[in-house]
Amino acid sequence: MAESKKRILERYCATIARKFTQILVFIVIFGGIFGFAATSIVLPIRVGLSNPYVIIADAWMLMEIMLTRAIVPLLALASIALFSLFIGRAACGWLCPFGLINDVIGAIGKRKKLSPNVVLSLWKFALFLAGLFIFIDVSIYYNEVINRSIKGYFGAFYGAPSTFIDPVTPMFSLLFWMTYNDKWPSNMSGWFSLPAEFYWRIFIMIAVIIACYYFPRLYCKALCPLGAVMGLASQYSLSFLSISKGLCNECKLCERVCPMDVPILDFLESGEIRHPQCILCLKCVEACPKRALTLKFG
């Protein structure tokens, strides 16, 4: 009995470590609930910025809000560049609070797989969105600097354009704010007087949750602008997965368990899995019966 427990621990060592890290980071990020003050730590994770209980900053939201306030987001850029260089997209798999929520929904969901072409196209779509938002942010920044504001063109979303299609900020900021300030309508007419943007953002949040139920981590694959930018840089990361052609028997078990649908066997010739959607969750490493996959650094 003890031996079988030991075997299970060895088999799922990475998953246990990852889940423990994700939950611990989730608790630490909301450290304001336990009385901790805001820190100046900026991580490449998605949690929003404006929840006063959050004590660690979301690099993407920080970058957007700083740009639209005409401040150069130096800490956000440093965080994205250095994390991508050293650990690739591992922050998505190990630290991101919204990634944890995606994982939980995916675990109880249907787990439909996407083809390699679709997975790559989704990343390109997310990268396009990220580029579009950065372009809008930089345009707002430039026009603020020359005192010719264009904020009015973007309506209520001028301060952070990506919140238009973002389920993170409604979940971690807007709903918290409404509860914190007791803004929930007490009668039916109150619901009709809420702004249209509120309903739009709640719709996006629910749509993403439903999509993640069928396709694990769909938000991370197709909508997360931070993940897309880090995916671009993570292809040159110092941390990567390596696959041994000699050991691999091409059973495709690794591809079946991958939550990001990375076509792992496509990298059999090169031996290095450098895919923009790989979040280094190590599920493939655990699943491989031949131990053909290993995490490498350097």
Added chain:
Amino acid sequence: MSLKLKSARLILFLIGTICLAVAIYVGQAEVVKELLSQFLKEELAGYVS
């Protein structure tokens, strides 16, 4: 190791370290702390004007 890989890593390292150094120099950490400790109207789009 290919030249492309080396160059990309060098660029990422330079962007990261230069931005971090300048951020420390200009004291951007205080701005981050200030932004983190409030509900920002930017993120509450449409609700708070």
